[in-house]
Amino acid sequence: RTVHVELGERSYPIYIDSGLLPKAAAYLIKHGMSMKSPHLIVTDDKVAPYHLETLRTSLEQAGFKTVVSIVKSGEGSKSLQVFEEVMTSAIQGGLDRSSSVIALGGGVVGDLAGFVAATYMRGIAFIQMPTTILAHDSSVGGKVAVNHPLAKNMIGAFHQPELVLYDLDTLKTLPPREVSAGLAEMVKHGLIKDQAFAYWCKEHAAELLALDQDALGYGLQRGVSIKAEVVSQDEREGGLRAILNLGHTIGHAIEAVAGYGEFLHGEAISIGMAGSALLAEALSRGEGLHAETTAMLKALNLPVVLPDHLKEDDLMAAMKHDKKFKEGTMIFVVPDSIGSVSIVKDIPEQLVRDILKQLRKGGE
Ligand code: NAD
Ligand code: ZN
Structure with missing residues (x-):
């Protein structure tokens, strides 16, 4: 399975299959990576014990030189301090303009390694090897950051990136909570642009949760394709790309107020998507949307109710911080139906407060 992300000169392929990591060298050769220059593998201390050797062996046996930088697992590694540590590995390892930075890990490693690739010598090649389901989202779009x-x-x-190598086998070691959280972004891609795919995710929830290779391969391919379509039309986030933020206004506020750690990103946006559906109903945009949406999310073991300890005032303050506010009104991505969304401006702050109250009671 291959998805092409169309971005003119910056177009690149995403290969999705099992057994890709042991064949990584062949893909680097295919994409013209230098055998003379060292390549920096960035990974984290949870992924490394499972998957680093496979990748390293493939590259070294083919004659590639590698340098490895292992960071601590978790969001904390997306910091300027860890960025500097990885840069140190790159400089000490002698990376040059023909080198690449390879991200072997989830979204954290991808964002961090990608930012190193973007800035080392003003930019060198970047290769993503995602090991989480969530990273199907972060591997498309080219956004890198700490x-x-x-x-x-x-x-x-x-x-x-130059290419993305998505080896389904690496997902087998992912904790179940991370699996569900990653699937939240997959459903999101269905909810914004593809009704049939949204329902497919629900119908195949058990297979997806069990990491069935066929279901997962198709789900990731479809999720990546939808994101790629949106990004191709709006690479630099001018407008359309904002639809990818379905569930994220409330979701980000939940993450910020709860403190990173209590909720995984996918869990927070799951509650956020349930909230967006309530908002749609309140704006008379779609009857029954909340019940439909939450049934999909629950099938994937995702939360859909706002917990009591997250206070309304704190959530509102966090949303204000998230620059979605303008003079007492807010901008939201609101579903029109399953598989279609609109960006709605001028939503009164009070209505958002009411939605949060309903969301606490699971929509009643
Ligand atoms: P993550 O990289 O922290 O991975 C989640 C957890 O799973 C970590 O503990 C990690 O060590 C572990 N892990 C990863 N792969 C594993 C495997 N195969 N086996 C066992 N354990 C494994 O987080 P994530 O959920 O992949 O990504 C979240 C990050 O992605 C956030 O920082 C978010 O901002 C970013 N993100 C970026 C974009 C983008 O467009 N750039 C989009 C969405 C999210
Ligand atoms: Zn997200």
Whole structure:
């Protein structure tokens, strides 16, 4: 399975299959990577014990030189401090303009390694090898970044990869909670642009959760394709790309108020998508949308109710911080039906408060 992300000169393929990591060298050769220059593999300390050797062996046996930088697992590694540590590995390892940075891991490693690739010597080749389901989202779009203590993803760049190698076998070691959280972004791609795919995700929920290779391969291919379509039309986030933020306004607020760690990103946006469906109903845009949406999310073991300890005022303040506010009104991505969304401006702050109250009671 191959998806082509069409971005003119910056177009690149995403290969999705099992057994890709042991064949990684062949893909690097196919894409013209230098045998003379060292390649930096960035990974984290949870992924490394399972998958690093496979990749390294493939590359070294084919004659590639590798340098490895292992960061701590978790969002904390998307920091300027860890960025500097990885840069140190790159400089000490002698990376040059023909080198590449290879991200072997989830979205954290991808964003961090991608930002290193974007900035080392003003930009060298970047290769993604995603090991989470969520990373099907982050491997398309070219957004790379680290966090500032005051704001997430604030220090970053657009830097498209040369290729993405998505080995389904690596997903087998993923904890079940991470599986569900990743599937939240997959359903999101259905909810914004493809009704049949949204229902497909629900019907195949058990297979997806069990990491059935056929179901997962198709789901990732479709999810990646939808994101690629949106990004191809709006590479630099001028307008259309905002539809990808379905569920993210409330979701980001939940993550910020709860503190990163309590909710995985996918869990927070799952609650956010349930909230967007309630908002749609309140704006008389779609009857029964909340019940339909939450049935899909619940099938994937995702939360759809806002917990009591997250206070309304704190969530509202977090949303204001998220620059979605303008003079007492807000901008939201609101579903029209399953598989279609609109960007709605001028939503009164009070209505959002009401939605949060309903969301706490699971929509009643
Ligand atoms: P992650 O990279 O932290 O991975 C989740 C957890 O799973 C980590 O503990 C990791 O060590 C572990 N893990 C990863 N692969 C594993 C495997 N195969 N086996 C066992 N354990 C494994 O997080 P994520 O959920 O993949 O991504 C979240 C990050 O992605 C956030 O920082 C978010 O901002 C970013 N993101 C970026 C974009 C983008 O467009 N660039 C889009 C969405 C999300
Ligand atoms: Zn997201």
